[in-house]
Amino acid sequence: MDVDGDIPTLIDHSVQPVASSELPQESQRIPCTIISGFLGAGKSTLLKRILTERHGYRIAVIMNEFGDSAVSAAKTINVTSKDDPAAQSEEFLELANGCLCCSIKDAGIAAIEKLMERKGAFDHIVLETTGLADPGPIASIFWQNEEYSVGLSREIILDGVVCVVDAVFGRKQMEEDHSVDGIGESLRQIACADVILLNKIDMAQSEDELYETERLIQGVNPSAPIHRTAHANIDIGRIININAYVTVDHLSVDGFRERPRNGPDYPHDLTPHPKHYELRGISSLQVTVPPLSPCNFERLEEWIQRVLWDEELPKDNSSDSIHQIKVLRCKGLFVTDTGKEYILQGVQSMYDISEVNGRDVQGLPSAGKLVLIGKGLDEAARMSLLKVLGD
């Protein structure tokens, strides 16, 4: 990142650039990135980077409250706000790198509305959640299609959820955290994440320790890329403008990373994903979806609705028992036998399936994919889904 030079022109750093013609039509909604993460994992350190480095983005950062990081950032880089920089009670600080820092304290949505009064002063919103927060409910406010959206979600669109995980204590936290509804908060955060920062790698004892934590994370959420960081040092372009609710590029990541042979970099070869992996009740289910006939597409959507809305598998003739399911996040890419491509995105019980426009038939993948993350996604769920898909 350019720390010393002039502020560069704002450019789009999408991880996988997508031609605008391929994106569902959206108006000028402001993209919002939610930062979640384990207690002490490095969320504030990441925000401080965003507020101080000359990355070229005009980001409004909404913090739970002005912690030390915002105030020290303001002091070290000359706050340009007319407001008194020393006053910690101020709600907005304009920073020299073009970013805006905003404290929501306990004001919640009202503060975001207040921020939107300054629309035009920023191009992106980064919203911090507390270390104990489940990002699912707040994510579901902003991800909806504009035609169905009301209030704030008409002005803001969810870009992605970033989860910061402690490379040293993260594994222990995941294995031990107190569970609500049988699912701990740290696992909910991983389940809902579109990008994961494995931070504090400088503190890890060994490559094996890092690898085992990554393995655990990927077992819970196989679709989120993991970036290793020290002091949250990440190219901002890897965490914002990722269009995680518009594209499903990361669905191609379908296996655990192979154990690194040397050095800290990831190898790119992948080992097959195990059929079922579970940690404290949370697991993921991935299936390849063959090209769908209209009838199969309809059956698949009915299956998704049953699972998301009724939280159970469709009844099987062979058994009267109810198989309960709780989906926290789902993503899918479907192709039809008539050469169309659709993307599924879902957060908790809400989902949306939209057609991808602009890709010619030859560019279509030969099969689609569905990833579900949540509870009860066991072999019975896999079999039920495969039955719907006509296996």
Ligand SMILES: Nc1nc2c(ncn2[C@@H]2O[C@H](COP(=O)(O)OP(=O)(O)OP(=O)(O)O)[C@@H](O)[C@H]2O)c(=O)[nH]1
């Ligand atoms: N060694 C090392 N220390 C780090 C790193 N990242 C953050 N820290 C330190 O870890 C402590 C916690 O970091 P924060 O950024 O405050 O973590 P947080 O997630 O905001 O914490 P909470 O808001 O309490 O959940 C601070 O003292 C940081 O300076 C890192 O990569 N390596």
